[in-house]
Amino acid sequence: MPSEKDRTGPASGLENDLSAFWLPFTPNRDFKRHPRMLVRAEGMYFYDERGRALLDACSGLWCVNAGHGRQRITQAIREAAGALDYAPTFQFGHPSAFRLAARLASLAPPGLDHVFFVNSGSEAVDATLKIARAFFQKSGQDQRFRLIGRDRGYHGATYAGISVGGIANNRRHFGPLLPGTDDHLPLPYGRARMAFTRREPEGGVEFADALARMIALHGAETIAAVIVEPMAGSAGVFASPTDYLPRLRAICDVHGILLIFDEVITGFGRLGCAFAAERYGVVPDMIVFAKGVTNGSVPMGGVIASQKIYDTFMQGPERGIELFHGHTYSGHPLACAAALASLDLYEEEGLFERARALEPVLENAVHALREAPHVADIRNAGLAAGIDLEPDLSEPGRRGYEVLTRAFADENLVLRVSGDTIALAPALVASEADIACMVEGVGRVLQTLDREG
Numbered sequence: 001m002p003s004e005k006d007r008t009g010p011a012s013g014l015e016n017d018l019s020a021f022w023l024p025f026t027p028n029r030d031f032k033r034h035p036r037m038l039v040r041a042e043g044m045y046f047y048d049e050r051g052r053a054l055l056d057a058c059s060g061l062w063c064v065n066a067g068h069g070r071q072r073i074t075q076a077i078r079e080a081a082g083a084l085d086y087a088p089t090f091q092f093g094h095p096s097a098f099r100l101a102a103r104l105a106s107l108a109p110p111g112l113d114h115v116f117f118v119n120s121g122s123e124a125v126d127a128t129l130k131i132a133r134a135f136f137q138k139s140g141q142d143q144r145f146r147l148i149g150r151d152r153g154y155h156g157a158t159y160a161g162i163s164v165g166g167i168a169n170n171r172r173h174f175g176p177l178l179p180g181t182d183d184h185l186p187l188p189y190g191r192a193r194m195a196f197t198r199r200e201p202e203g204g205v206e207f208a209d210a211l212a213r214m215i216a217l218h219g220a221e222t223i224a225a226v227i228v229e230p231m232a233g234s235a236g237v238f239a240s241p242t243d244y245l246p247r248l249r250a251i252c253d254v255h256g257i258l259l260i261f262d263e264v265i266t267g268f269g270r271l272g273c274a275f276a277a278e279r280y281g282v283v284p285d286m287i288v289f290a291k292g293v294t295n296g297s298v299p300m301g302g303v304i305a306s307q308k309i310y311d312t313f314m315q316g317p318e319r320g321i322e323l324f325h326g327h328t329y330s331g332h333p334l335a336c337a338a339a340l341a342s343l344d345l346y347e348e349e350g351l352f353e354r355a356r357a358l359e360p361v362l363e364n365a366v367h368a369l370r371e372a373p374h375v376a377d378i379r380n381a382g383l384a385a386g387i388d389l390e391p392d393l394s395e396p397g398r399r400g401y402e403v404l405t406r407a408f409a410d411e412n413l414v415l416r417v418s419g420d421t422i423a424l425a426p427a428l429v430a431s432e433a434d435i436a437c438m439v440e441g442v443g444r445v446l447q448t449l450d451r452e453g
Contacts, residue, residue, distance in 0.1 A: 024157075027401070036408050041068035044427060044434050046414055054408065057438040058416035058425045062233055062265045063296030066345045067429040073297050073341040080337035089117070089331045097331035100339050104293075104304060107274040107343075109283040114310040116303045116323075117331040121264035121290035122156025124301035125227070128286050129160050130325055131305060132225035132258050138312050144224040147178070148214060150185040154234035155227060155262050155288075164227050167235065183218070185210050187232065188244045195377045196370060197239075198363055204241025208248040211257075220255035225285075230276035233265035236421035237379050237386030245282040258285040258309075264301070268292030269346060269428050271382035272356035279382075285309060295342040300335035351428040355383045361432050365439040366424060372446040374399060383430070387422040387442070392450075396420065403445050410448075411441035 018032045038054070040047040044067055046054040059065055066073075080096070087094040101115035116131070118124050129147055136144040149155065149164030156162075162170045163181035171177065188207035211226060230245065232238040252259045261284040266276035268291070273279045275287060286309065290301030313322040329335070346352060359382055366385040367378055377388040389399045400417040407413040416423040422442060426435055 034405070036405075038414070043067050043069065044430055052412060054412050054414050055434065055438055055441075056414050056427065057407075057442075058414065058423055059292075059427045060296045061291070061416065062270070062425050063291035065269050065292040065428050066295045066342060066349070066351060067427045070295060070297075070341075070345060072345060073295055073338050076337040076341035077298065077334050080334050084333045087333055088328075090326060094331075094333055094336075096333060096336035096340060100331075100336045100343075103340065103343055104289070104302070108287060108304045109275065109277045111283060111306050112287060112304045113307050114305045116305065116325075117335075118301045118303075118327055119299045119329050119332070119335075120156070120301045121262075121288065122158045122161050122301075123327065124264065124288040124290055124303055125155040125164070125262065126158050126160045127325060128260050128288050128303045128305075129164065129225065129227070131286065131303065131309065131323070132260065134323065135258065135309050135312055136224050138315065141221070143221055146180045146183065146218060146223040148183050148185060148211070148223060148226045149181065150228050150232075151187045152232060152235035152238075153184070153187075153227070153229060153262075154232070155229075156264075180224075183214050185214075185226070185228070187235065187238060188241050189238045191377055194241075196367065197379055198367065199359075199381050200239045201241040202243075204244030205247045207241070208244050208251060211248060211251050215251075215255055220257065223255070223257050225258040225260055226252060227260040227262055227288075229262045229266065230280055231266050231271060231381050231384065233270075233384060233423070233425070234418055236388060236418060237381065237384045237423060239379065239381035240280060245280045249282050249284075260284055260286045260288065262288045264288055264290045265384075265425075266382075268342075269352040269355045270384060270425065272352055272359060274352060293342065294335055294338040295345070297342070298332070298335040298338040299329075300332070300339055346428075349429075355428045358383055358426075358428075358430065358432070358435065362424070362426070362435050362439075365435050369439065369443055369446070372443055374446060374449055383426055383428060385424045387424070389420040389422070389446075389449075391420045399449055402449060403442070406445045406448060407441060411445060413438055413441045415442070 037049050038046040039049055046056055104115050105113050118127050147164050149166055151166040153166040155165045163178040166184045186207050188204045194201040230240050263275050267289040271279045285306050287304040294300045363380045369375055374389045376390045379386045392398045397419045400420040403422055404415050404417045407415045
């Protein structure tokens with residue numbers, strides 16, 4: 001059997017050689033037999049090599065919230081590259097990083113005033129967990145080392161992220177994981193009671209109370225932080241039940257535990273607000289952000305921390321480094337320029353408000369698929385929806401992958417799937433017609449599942 005190099009390599013030129021790139025989170029062998037190449041993007045659409053327009057049904061990877069090809073962002077990046085292509089933020093600074101930090105702090109809930117920049121959501125999770133542990137060391141509570149995540153949580157793909165994360169395939173091949181991360185809260189969702197819920201399920205206190213049982217087991221004095229997604233996106237769009245986050249906040253407050261919101265997906269309008277903390281009326285001690293901060297145009301992430309956390313680090317000699325953490329590209333000038341331009345677009349075009357207005361449109365459209373073949377559950381919140389399919393028990397994940405490939409080939413759709421769950425997350429600039437097109441396309445694909453041809 002010929003190798004990938006034999007099929008696609010030297011004879012066709014390096015520009016057509018698919019063998020070298022090891023794609024992330026992708027079945028590489030199947031992809032390289034049947035590649036799905038995207039070469040251009042504008043508005044709500046990607047375009048392939050043949051010029052075919054492909055409706056983007058998941059904002060890239062939950063990040064292109066203002067739509068593709070926004071000239072304001074492109075121009076800002078171009079101007080930044082011409083003026084200051086790079087500047088270190090170790091012992092030096094540049095103006096746009098300070099402007100952006102102030103802008104983000106103004107969007108965050110009151111009391112979250114200080115921004116630490118990294119380059120991705122995964123790095124931001126690493127940073128926030130390091131800050132949490134270091135905070136307690138600097139507070140004289142070295143014994144607080146446990147970091148508690150949640151079942152089916154996604155916090156990136158670094159060792160720290162998969163340790164507090166709860167998606168089995170992301171963890172099982174890489175152990176042992178970080179000490180102190182063995183405990184996970186349950187996902188705040190029970191299909192028996194909550195199937196086909198529109199927006200936030202009612203209640204949810206019992207899921208938060210699982211933290212009290214962990215405290216009873218280990219002692220609060222050993223727990224540094226709890227990290228949760230206000231809406232679990234990668235797991236399949238699970239919004240927090242109405243009483244869940246307030247109870248979690250209350251338990252953390254009583255026991256002196258830090259509460260971290262991973263808002264890599266929910267930040268910058270996905271739930272109709274700058275941050276989901278605003279939607280749910282709960283203020284965490286730190287917020288993790290990335291993705292939509294630059295509209296996906298340049299890698300950037302960060303942590304927004306409370307004044308209390310920041311002040312705890314600002315002790316000792318003024319010439320001493322307070323936090324031994326950072327990256328070569330932290331607060332990169334091009335990323336800062338892209339982020340400032342993106343925030344301008346969100347504000348000037350009222351895109352967070354637009355997301356709130358479109359929420360019932362997506363909700364009604366996606367729940368119309370309830371009786372479609374193989375559909376087991378549907379959930380939605382903001383401009384996000386998850387559709388669970390009944391798995392093929394002989395090959396879990398096959399139906400989800402088949403939906404992705406058929407939607408691309410037959411319906412001109414770019415979808416996101418995770419196992420047998422379809423995720424829809426249109427950009428905040430989507431029209432009602434765009435939403436109808438993507439949902440109707442998914443419906444047609446579901447009608448063809450398990451058929452030959």
